[in-house]
Amino acid sequence: MGPLSGFRIIELAGIGPGPMGAMMLGDMGADVIRIDRPAAEPTSSIPRRYLVHGRSRRSIVVDLHKPDGARVVLRLVARADALIDPFRPGVAERLGIGPDACLAANERLVYARMTGWGQEGPLAGRAGHDINYIALTGVLHAVGRAGDPPVPPLNLVGDYGGGGMLLAFGIVCGLLDAQRTGKGQVVDTAMVDGAALLFGSILGRHGAGVWTDRRGVNLLDSGAPFYNVYETSDGEHVSIGAIEPQFYALLLDRLGLATEELPPQMDQRGWPEIKRRLAAIFRTKTRDEWCRLLEDSDVCFAPVLSIADAPHHHHAQARRAYVDVDGFLQPAPAPRFSRTPGGVGSAAPSRGAHGDEVLAQCGFGPDEIEALRRAGVVG
Numbered sequence: 001m002g003p004l005s006g007f008r009i010i011e012l013a014g015i016g017p018g019p020m021g022a023m024m025l026g027d028m029g030a031d032v033i034r035i036d037r038p039a040a041e042p043t044s045s046i047p048r049r050y051l052v053h054g055r056s057r058r059s060i061v062v063d064l065h066k067p068d069g070a071r072v073v074l075r076l077v078a079r080a081d082a083l084i085d086p087f088r089p090g091v092a093e094r095l096g097i098g099p100d101a102c103l104a105a106n107e108r109l110v111y112a113r114m115t116g117w118g119q120e121g122p123l124a125g126r127a128g129h130d131i132n133y134i135a136l137t138g139v140l141h142a143v144g145r146a147g148d149p150p151v152p153p154l155n156l157v158g159d160y161g162g163g164g165m166l167l168a169f170g171i172v173c174g175l176l177d178a179q180r181t182g183k184g185q186v187v188d189t190a191m192v193d194g195a196a197l198l199f200g201s202i203l204g205r206h207g208a209g210v211w212t213d214r215r216g217v218n219l220l221d222s223g224a225p226f227y228n229v230y231e232t233s234d235g236e237h238v239s240i241g242a243i244e245p246q247f248y249a250l251l252l253d254r255l256g257l258a259t260e261e262l263p264p265q266m267d268q269r270g271w272p273e274i275k276r277r278l279a280a281i282f283r284t285k286t287r288d289e290w291c292r293l294l295e296d297s298d299v300c301f302a303p304v305l306s307i308a309d310a311p312h313h314h315h316a317q318a319r320r321a322y323v324d325v326d327g328f329l330q331p332a333p334a335p336r337f338s339r340t341p342g343g344v345g346s347a348a349p350s351r352g353a354h355g356d357e358v359l360a361q362c363g364f365g366p367d368e369i370e371a372l373r374r375a376g377v378v379g
Helices: 017-027 067-078 091-095 099-105 130-136 156-181 191-198 200-207 245-255 268-282 287-294 314-318 355-361 366-374
Strands: 008-012 031-036 058-061 082-085 110-115 185-190 227-231 237-241 301-303 322-325 328-331
Touching: 008 017, 008 067, 017 031, 017 082, 017 110, 017 156, 031 067, 058 355, 067 099, 082 156, 091 099, 099 110, 110 156, 130 156, 130 191, 156 185, 156 191, 185 191, 191 200, 227 268, 237 287, 245 287, 287 301, 355 366
Parallel strands: 008 031, 008 082, 031 058, 082 110, 110 185
Antiparallel strands: 227 237, 237 301, 322 328
């Protein structure tokens, strides 16, 4: 099931955005085949059931440093629709499985390259991580409270929003074009590009003069009292996002405040005073008490839940937003489709679990498979 049923994706094993993009495609029905390396992966210390981004695919072990390793990959590519390359520029070419070799084996192939800096530019060959990519785009500089250093927003913006999701989008775009034209192409997915795209709205506000480079003083960065997080009497927190005037007025009413008691909502000079008043009020009740008072209203409210608590909130349960995979609750496939819903194919497979099966489906005979195994090409 799933809207991508019938498509086959070859994933060269990597970390971060590549696995996430492959998971999204697999959740939507694509047959994702991960080519694992003979050596243990960096995430091997984590039990497989917790490798959320490793789900919904099959696995085969291929030693890409052996001459026949490239031949195996090219045979798989010949019967695939897309390939995910997670290496630095030039690595796949040195292994004999770069775009030219793969497109020669399959002219309809979508060859998706996933890097931090992109395939060109002075930093293209350098190592980096999410924090570096979002630092270069201005995103990291913008995140944090007034007077504090920038705060990394986990690795969500570069690795996953600007990387994995952009990779999945790029592959689907390439697949649509290949169906129309019969021709594949290379998709250059760079986290630095994706982070910049995610930052587009804030960049526009800055250009218009309504957003300053100072952290923690703007509308959406904890500067505004009506778009903020407040501590409750039990040491928990709640979030408020009452930007629109009607929602802000409703918030003040629920808190027992009159509009005339406070500075005007959009007068930034009065924001510190409003923030102090709201903080004092929110400290008078527990988080659950505020939930009972505000959750059924349009004040734009939600409790700040822990990682452990989030799957058990009644809204998440009503939407079946989390699924049990091998005894572990994890996010359900998204987005949702009315006719061809996606689904989790399986938990993350053990390395090489589907080797013989995949090779046989791609035209390798029993003798060939045994010879490759004896030679250490496949595991």
